[in-house]
Amino acid sequence: MSKALMLKPDLSYLNLNSDQARYQLNVAELVEEALKNGEGTLADSGALAIDTGKFTGRSPKDRFIVCDAVTENTVWWGDVNIRFDPRNFDSLFEQMTRHLNRNDFYVRDACACADERYQTTIRVVTETAYQNLFANNLFLRPEQELTDPEWTIIAAPSFLANPVVDGTRQSNFSVLNFTKKIILIGGSGYTGEIKKGIFSVLNFILPEQRQTLSMHCSANVGRDGDTAIFFGLSGTGKTTLSADAERGLIGDDEHGWSEDSVFNFEGGCYAKCVDLTAEKEPQIFNAIKFGALLENTSYFKDTHTVDFSNIDKTENTRVAYPIHYIDNAIIPSIAGIPKNIFFLTADAFGVLPPIAKLNAGQAMFHFISGYTAKVAGTEAGVTEPQLTFSACFGKAFLPLHPTRYASLLGEKMRKHKVNVWLVNTGWSGGAYGVGKRMKLAYTRAMITAALQGDFGNLDFEADPVFGLHIPLSCPGVPSEVLNPRNTWADAREYDQKANALAQAFVSNFKQFEAYATAEMLASLPKVVENTH
Structure with a gap:
């Protein structure tokens, strides 16, 4: 990564204080930050093991899309895509940025879509180091500095909405704004909300604008x-x-x-690991090493060895790792x-x-x-x-x-x-x-x-x-x-x-x-x- 990438970006467009941004930290730095912050522990495999808190999966009933001129007549409104008032979005945005400005936070620039002709650039602002590690693992990792990323994700697990005032169903939420190109995620530490937020964006952009399925x-x-x-x-x-x-x-x-390719949106994998064994899924098992992020798993008593059969926290135990942790991965992830x-x-x-x-x-x-x-x-x-x-x-x-x-x-x-x-x-x-x-x-x-x-x-x-x-x-x-x-x-x-x-x-x-x-x-x- 070039030194230019280490310079802190201007975050004034987000009302965020750039001086408090921990920008584009590498994997070792993010793991160190997570351990220092008490966000998780190291498994004996070297992977960072964290708990996502109250939410160990996505919360579909708390996912909203801002209804405005861009989306009103294009989005399939209903129980999947729930309308959200633009004024409530603006209020949540202001509250979340004030919340983040109270402490240091983490910023990562990344992108989605391995075929560069369809690439979307992303800035991910997270309250925790482990969320930023997830973004590093799951999104594509650019070799050059990104100026003016197209989409921004702001994720703050400790920020809780007031449903009566903010228009949410409960204190957690994920809100997509296709006009401002911002995704707000609050009240949940489950990293899958970050991943699926961008997936929903691409599901809107690619078929509508690029004739890409x-x-x-x-x-x-x-x-x-x-x-x-x-x-x-x-x-x-x-x-x-x-x-x-x-x-x-x-x-x-x-x-x-596309017209001439099949391409991966992501730069990593987010695999389930319930009952995982080296015999059943050797590729996934061997990918659980330093740099990988384990979610909601448990250790065998008095050890740091993961008990993959333990589902006391959730059946939805997960591991996130870069795709190059898989031996036979195609890099870049494009084919005919x-x-x-x-x-x-x-x-x-x-x-x-x-x-x-x-x-x-x-x-x-x-x-x-x-x-x-x-x-x-x-x-x-x-x-x-x-x-x-x-x-x-x-x-x-x-x-x-x-x-x-x-x-x-x-x-x-x-x-x-x-x-x-x-x-x-x-x-x-x-x-x-x-x-x-x-x-x-x-x-x-x-x-x-x-x-x-x-x-x-x-x-x-x-x-x-x-x-x-x-x-x-x-x-x-x-x-x-x-x-x-x-x-x-x-x-x-x-x-x-x-x-x-x-x-x-x-x-x-x-x-x-x-x-x-x-x-x-x-x-x-x-x-x-x-x-x-």
Whole structure:
């Protein structure tokens, strides 16, 4: 880093005292500051371990967008994007800057989007050193000084709003202002609010202004330059299946698809670490070293060794580290347009096939649906799965209507003749409690077959309810596994469960019908009335 970068920036535009800014500290300095401030401790791996306080995850009901001339007629307003008054934003901004000026604070200049043609520059102002370390790890780290960054994030965990006066729901908040290009985060020390704030910004800017599809997905690339994208909600295997020693990692969570590239938005990874072991996830495990940031983990008694199975604080234990901590990471994190896209779902009803090929309409429909099913629990007698639909596999971060992203996906899919696959990593031979979870070895074999083009010359059969195209064979996978109906002991029971799931898809899609294209609507499952 050049000496010029160490000069303190003029922060008068933020009403902040530059003399109190601890600017662009390196990793060792930030760790030292965090330890000095009592923000955390060093694990025996060398990672900084901190607690984020009351909030150990995002607070979606406390995320707001300022409603003004830029956003009023463009944002998808509702339970995800909640309107916020510009005057309340200005008041919070003034209060937060006064709050920060009472002590030293930390400032980091960074950027997002590995493809420089789409890059957004960011200034991150944080109350704590650990938040600044997070920003260093997760955002891209520029080699040159940034003058006049485009977006600013101000994050102060100890600043609490007064809901009656400030227009918030409670004392914590995350507010995006697309006109002033400022994000305010207060009352929460959970660093994911910083990361997802910028993700929401890019989800607004890139599709609207650059015809670039922003995606909540992981991505990797083969030795022949073939890019693959993996969408999936928590528990579907997105991280596990995209981690492949034979393929380079582009990124694990947020990407853009431009006219000629797929690029990572980030410069690091924010991985879950519950039950983490060196055997199950060696790449993540080995990335937990000096410079990494552990959140809300616990030590074994009388040690500084992390007990990854301990979820006393939260199940959402995390580690943040720069992407170059992963051995097979692609730097810079850019590759060509995708050849294959995988929609991962853990269908606990045992209805969807383990792999199926989708046409453009089906791809858009399943993209908007963003389906998975989580098991209700492990206690005795609880066997019914819980349906989960999250538009575009990331509903919480979409400022625009989901059909905007789905239409862009369809356009790019058709233009580049991309293969789209629905992959069920969930149950086979019956629903949860009766059937068994699909073997990981089978899922890997099916994804490998898709990547290698092994399905190209094979026959497919159409599923009568969902219209999915199911391959009749796959190397390394028993043929009887491929059609889920054949794996059930009672085919009529399968038909009933398939009909129930189809009805759930149709009901969920009603909220999007007014904006959907004919191609999307034609891909709705065929619900059979009075199935016995």
